[in-house]
Amino acid sequence: MIRPCDARDLGEICTIINDAAAAYHGVIPADCYHQPYMPMPELQREASRMTFFGWEDDGRLTGMIGYEPVRDVTLVRHAYVLPDRQRQGIGSALLGHVIGLTTTDRLLVGTWADATWAIRFYQKHGFRLLPDGDALLRTYWDIPARQRETSVVLGRELPPPSP
Numbered sequence: 001m002i003r004p005c006d007a008r009d010l011g012e013i014c015t016i017i018n019d020a021a022a023a024y025h026g027v028i029p030a031d032c033y034h035q036p037y038m039p040m041p042e043l044q045r046e047a048s049r050m051t052f053f054g055w056e057d058d059g060r061l062t063g064m065i066g067y068e069p070v071r072d073v074t075l076v077r078h079a080y081v082l083p084d085r086q087r088q089g090i091g092s093a094l095l096g097h098v099i100g101l102t103t104t105d106r107l108l109v110g111t112w113a114d115a116t117w118a119i120r121f122y123q124k125h126g127f128r129l130l131p132d133g134d135a136l137l138r139t140y141w142d143i144p145a146r147q148r149e150t151s152v153v154l155g156r157e158l159p160p161p162s163p
């Protein structure tokens, strides 16, 4: 079941992000990886600017995704599924939910250039790698320069809503 999350969920969300982010260890540049990958104060800041949706199983969150409209685009932020629940369709269900909510023409997602599995995941859902990633990251994201240098942006155009 997918549901919107609130402040009471931040503890579980923090666990999901930090457990799932272990996939980056030894893959993304070493100076970009640390544990906890997202400390609670940072998560609280992120939660204040976007909506998190969670996948709940038996009263427990096992996956989450962030949805952040910014001006004329919508950003997918922080998609994470607990390691033992990955590759079972949860990420796809969460991404499909966010796609369904999007009212802008373009949905963008940024991810580490080295996270090839994440790039494939988004490509499977109709996203394509964009050549102007750096400019897009500067325009729509608020992330450190080092993260910009080591990230890519994928985008998906959305059809206008039917009359």
Ligand SMILES: CC(C)(COP(=O)(O)OP(=O)(O)OC[C@H]1O[C@@H](n2cnc3c(N)ncnc32)[C@H](O)[C@@H]1OP(=O)(O)O)[C@@H](O)C(=O)NCCC(=O)NCCS
Pocket (backbone or CB within 6 Å): 020, 021, 023, 078, 079, 080, 081, 082, 085, 086, 087, 088, 089, 090, 091, 092, 093, 110, 111, 115, 117, 118, 120, 121, 124
């Ligand atoms: C990326 C992620 C959110 C996808 O969620 P998920 O529930 O595992 O995804 P789904 O089961 O819906 O889709 C699986 C597809 O994603 C890709 N994928 C996900 N994890 C993968 C992995 N470890 N290795 C290779 N491909 C992977 C594959 O294309 C896979 O399809 P396949 O199983 O048919 O090969 C999840 O795997 C995750 O949390 N990964 C670690 C953190 C991360 O990379 N987050 C992305 C931040 S932008």
